[in-house]
Amino acid sequence: MIKLKTYYFILYVTVVLQFSCIDKINVDVESKSGSLVVNGQITDQEGPYEILLYRSLGYFNYLEEVPDPVPGAKITIEDDLGSAIELEERRPGAYYTHSGFQGEVGRSYILTIELNDGSVYKSNPERMPVNVGIDSLIAEYKVKTKVNKNNVPLDLTGFEIRIKTNPLNDTDGFYRWRYNSIYEFRTFPELRERPPGTINPPPCAAGIVCTCCFCWTTESSSKVVVSDPELVTDDLTDIIDFIVNENSRFTFKYYIEVEQLALTKSGHTFWDLVERQQNQGSLFDQPSGKMPVNMYALSDENEPIFGHFGVVSITKKDRFILPKDLPVRSIQLDSIKEDCRLYKNSTNVRPSFW
Numbered sequence: 001m002i003k004l005k006t007y008y009f010i011l012y013v014t015v016v017l018q019f020s021c022i023d024k025i026n027v028d029v030e031s032k033s034g035s036l037v038v039n040g041q042i043t044d045q046e047g048p049y050e051i052l053l054y055r056s057l058g059y060f061n062y063l064e065e066v067p068d069p070v071p072g073a074k075i076t077i078e079d080d081l082g083s084a085i086e087l088e089e090r091r092p093g094a095y096y097t098h099s100g101f102q103g104e105v106g107r108s109y110i111l112t113i114e115l116n117d118g119s120v121y122k123s124n125p126e127r128m129p130v131n132v133g134i135d136s137l138i139a140e141y142k143v144k145t146k147v148n149k150n151n152v153p154l155d156l157t158g159f160e161i162r163i164k165t166n167p168l169n170d171t172d173g174f175y176r177w178r179y180n181s182i183y184e185f186r187t188f189p190e191l192r193e194r195p196p197g198t199i200n201p202p203p204c205a206a207g208i209v210c211t212c213c214f215c216w217t218t219e220s221s222s223k224v225v226v227s228d229p230e231l232v233t234d235d236l237t238d239i240i241d242f243i244v245n246e247n248s249r250f251t252f253k254y255y256i257e258v259e260q261l262a263l264t265k266s267g268h269t270f271w272d273l274v275e276r277q278q279n280q281g282s283l284f285d286q287p288s289g290k291m292p293v294n295m296y297a298l299s300d301e302n303e304p305i306f307g308h309f310g311v312v313s314i315t316k317k318d319r320f321i322l323p324k325d326l327p328v329r330s331i332q333l334d335s336i337k338e339d340c341r342l343y344k345n346s347t348n349v350r351p352s353f354w
Contacts, residue, residue, distance in 0.1 A: 036070065036121065038113065038295050040095075041310030042077065042103040043261075044128060048096045049103075051075055051087060053113065056306060069093020072116045077101075080108040080125070103128050103311065111295070111309045120298045124266065126311035129174065131262035134317035138162040139256070141326060144242060158244040159321060163258055164237050174268035175227040176261045176312075177240050181219045182351060184252040186332045187340040189213060202339055215340035215348050224275040226268060250321060251330040253354070257318040263310070266294045270308040 040051035053070035071092040078084040087095035103109070111123040139159045147153050163177065189205035189212055204212035225240055240258060243249065263271065269292045297303040323329050341348055 035304045035306055037067065038111075038121070038123075038293075038305060038307040038309060041308075041312055042097070042101075042109060042128075043311075044103045044105055044131075044313040047101055048099055049101075051095045051111070051309075053093050053095070070115065074114040076112045078110050078112065079104075080127075103313075105130055105313050109311050113295075121295050121305060122298060123309040124294045124296075126264045126266065126294065126309065128311045128313055129172070129262040129264060131260060131313040131315045132166055133315040134163050134165050134258065134260050136164045137256070137258055137317040137319050138164065139319065139321050139325070142242070156242075156244050158242055158246075159250075159325075160242050161240040161256065161258070162237055163240060163260065163317065165260065172265065173227055173229040174263040174265060175238075176263055176268070176271050177225045177238065177258060178221045178261070179240060179256055179258045180221075181243075181254065181256040182216050183219075183249050183254040184214060184216050184354075185248040185340065185343075185346075186214055186251070187212070187336040187338055187343075188334040189337060189339050191334060192337040204339060212339040212341055212348055215343065215346040216351055216354070217343060217346040219345070224271055224278055226263075226271045226275050229268070245326070245330065248330065248332055250323065250326055251332045252323065254321040255318065255351075255354075256321065257316055260315050260317070262313045262315075264312075266292060267308065267310050267312065270294075270310075 035056045037054050037056050038051070039054075040049065042049045053073055053075075054067035055070065056067065069092040071089065073089070073095070075087040075095045076084050077087070077097065085097060085101050087097055089095050105128050108125040108127040109123075110125050113121040115121075139161055142158065142160045144156050144158070145153050146156055161179070165175075190201045190210060191199065192201050192205070194200040202212065204210065221241055223241065225238065227238060243256075273292065293305050293307065294309055295305045295307070297305065340346055
């Protein structure tokens with residue numbers, strides 16, 4: 001059998017928040033096409049939690065196909081006190097815990113999967129770690145230079161997002177960070193011209209009150225950021241992202257919520273490699289290492305399995321960035337003359353905490 005060099009699968013975890021947070025990471029791994037992929041996690045936050053089962057695809061197949069789900073499996077999660085729950089399959093290959101189940105810091109958990117053909121897979125025991133929390137969330141206005149594809153340097157303005165925490169309080173410093181954000185923006189559908197030269201606003205902008213001029217849009221972090229335990233001190237500062245001042249992000253209030261995920265050692269190893277592959281820059285680069293996994297087949301420990309069963313605890317920190325935090329206030333241009341609800345992840349419903 002010919003073994004292709006790299007294969008592709010999608011990792012994503014859904015956490016129920018004020019708005020949906022989805023991690024969708026593309027990685028290259030050395031594997032055989034059709035290998036079992038396990039992806040999901042449990043946390044100390046309110047569930048339900050999702051476990052996904054599917055088959056890996058050859059690298060060239062993923063361009064035209066989606067991974068094949070693995071339906072009809074029996075999946076259980078058992079803790080170190082002997083309590084066990086069985087997950088419910090709600091769509092092919094997607095299994096969920098019941099709403100009353102919630103992970104607990106200090107408890108260990110084992111995931112067991114039994115497929116229709118009788119194959120059984122187990123995870124190593126994973127103990128939910130302590131999360132020391134985020135001491136402060138910092139947003140500092142900066143100008144950074146970036147070289148574009150034509151090798152021309154460009155100055156970008158925006159906010160560098162950093163966190164400070166103390167990871168040495170009964171933890172190993174195994175952390176990952178991600179964020180969600182909401183910002184308000186304005187469009188000018190009342191100035192829409194259809195046909196050109198003729199003002200013809202949509203009905204939502206034709207009355208006394210415009211209901212499609214102000215919207216709120218949500219964004220999520222697209223990069224994986226993990227801690228480096230070798231550099232951990234008693235006052236850890238880590239850069240989460242640089243958010244560029246574009247698309248009217250900072251014209252009005254900008255809200256950001258950062259999540260700090262305390263990982264097990266195997267979880268940190270997994271996400272560290274994802275981050276390394278992310279920073280390589282190209283899917284055609286040689287993978288930086290074998291993708292770690294904490295699952296094994298009972299019948300054959302050498303059978304390749306991919307993905308990771310995560311056991312994490314989560315803490316959050318949020319803040320607003322206000323127009324006064326910019327050295328020069330952004331001005332909203334009237335160049336966008338469409339219903340603001342037409343833009344990605346946008347709504348005209350004001351957030352309750354705004």
